[in-house]
Amino acid sequence: MKRLNTVLKEDGVETDLILLIRTILATSKEIAFRVSQGELAGVLGSTLNENVQGEVQKKLDVIANQLLKDILIDDTLVKSVASEEEDHAVGAHPDGKFIVAFDPLDGSSNIDVNGQIGTIFTIYPARDDVAYDSDEQFKQPGTNQVCAGYVLYGPSSLLVMSTGGPTRCYTLDCTHGGYLLTNKQLNVPKQSREFAVNMANYRYWDEPTQVYFDKLLYTCESFEKSSMRWNAAMVGDVHRILCRGGLFLYPQDKRTGNENGKIRLLYEANPLALLMENAGGSATSRGKRILDIAPSSLHQRVPVAMGSDEPVEFYNSTLA
Missing domain, CATH: 3.30.540.10 (Fructose-1,6-Bisphosphatase, subunit A, domain 1)
Incomplete structure (x- = not known):
């Protein structure tokens, strides 16, 4: 080695x-x-x-x-x-x-x-x-x-x-x-049925995000038998996805202070987005590439969807 x-x-x-x-x-x-x-x-x-x-x-x-x-x-x-x-x-x-x-x-x-x-x-x-x-x-x-x-x-x-x-x-x-x-090179599978998200926040999400999970869990045959994995640590959840594929999601919600989610652009979203993209995955915020965001403050927060291409694209399509 x-x-x-x-x-x-x-x-x-x-x-x-x-x-x-x-x-x-x-x-x-x-x-x-x-x-x-x-x-x-x-x-x-x-x-x-x-x-x-x-x-x-x-x-x-x-x-x-x-x-x-x-x-x-x-x-x-x-x-x-x-x-x-x-x-x-x-x-x-x-x-x-x-x-x-x-x-x-x-x-x-x-x-x-x-x-x-x-x-x-x-x-x-x-x-x-x-x-x-x-x-x-x-x-x-x-x-x-x-x-x-x-x-x-x-x-x-x-x-x-x-x-x-x-x-x-x-x-x-x-x-x-x-x-x-x-x-020597992590490669994120293009497809996966695993996802990491705090489902307890469903009640606070906007309608498009709720619709996405309604499809994912109940109506979309393409994602039948999906499995949730949640470590309550972004670094652990993203590591699993880098190794096995899937979707990490932390959207914005309706609570005061969470209008842009909780993930910090500088300290979490950008470095993990670079790792995800260089492993063949996708990393987006409200459907746009995270790495292209022009930061406005040191502790700026952004909603995040990153992981395998297929589930990230499917999620973003529900926001359109």
């Missing part, structure tokens, strides 16, 4: 970007260790604080965020960082080449029940036309990403990443402390 560094060099990734990726992944190994220790490390439970999203922070959320922020701010290649847990971008080095955004622990509600969680990250080229510590650094479409990936913590810790080419999967070798290539 090939080591990560070897694969990146063979892919023609520039040295500076390789060094930055290794910095991020060094922190992921520390997070993986903390996750594996659980209650033994005193990292379970909630804090008394809320993040910028209005969500109660878990102890491990805070730890993972601080670990990533500290190591990235110390890296001279980084101009600015943005975290789902921070109100604004944090400046690092005015002459840095890259900016990094991350969700330190996606699926935080699963921490205390030993469920699926993961770290999502994305790297963009830094902008020279705005201040190095400005939120404006991150107002770039997803097509500008030079790297996107996630680390899924579980029975084994997996890295799924793309630097513009294939979406590859690596496994953390705890014996030697490195990521080894275990799937």
